[in-house]
Amino acid sequence: MKLIESLDLSMNQLNGEIPPSFSNLNFLNHFNVSYNNLTGQIPTSTQLQSFENFCYMGNHLCGPPLTKNCSTEGIPTNAANNGNSSEGSNVNWLYVSIVLGFVMGFWGVVAPLLFI
Structure with missing residues (x-):
């Protein structure tokens, strides 16, 4: 992954x-994490600080290269969801689609065999 x-x-x-391990990516020419719900400080490395501010916009990030300094209190935890969702309402749609696909595929094969 270091050669990305x-x-x-x-x-x-x-x-x-942003995972601190991203600071080990030494060959990055293009990096963009804009418009997500990322919080906290941008990991310190010469590579991640070399990208433009627009690569980080739309998040709750702080530290160089952004003009927003990180305070000692940190970012509030509710800043990540902007108050739009409540706890426990996250659904992992990948697992839902896998289960639905299996059920539909299973009955797509078994149902015709039952009615022959």
Whole structure:
């Protein structure tokens, strides 16, 4: 993963902080995490600070290269969801679609065999 040259994760509804391991990506030419729900400080490395501000906009991030400094209190935890969703309302649609696909596929094969 250290040899990745381009990483565009914009508009993916990502939550949480940028992983500190991203500071180990030394060959990045393009990096964009804009318009997600990311919070906290941008990991310190010469690589991540070299990208433009627009690569981080639409998030609740702080620290260089942004003009917003990180305070000692940090970012409130409710800033990540902007108050739009309540706890426990997140549905992992990947697992829902896998289960529905299996059920539909199973009965698509078994149902005709039952009626022959």
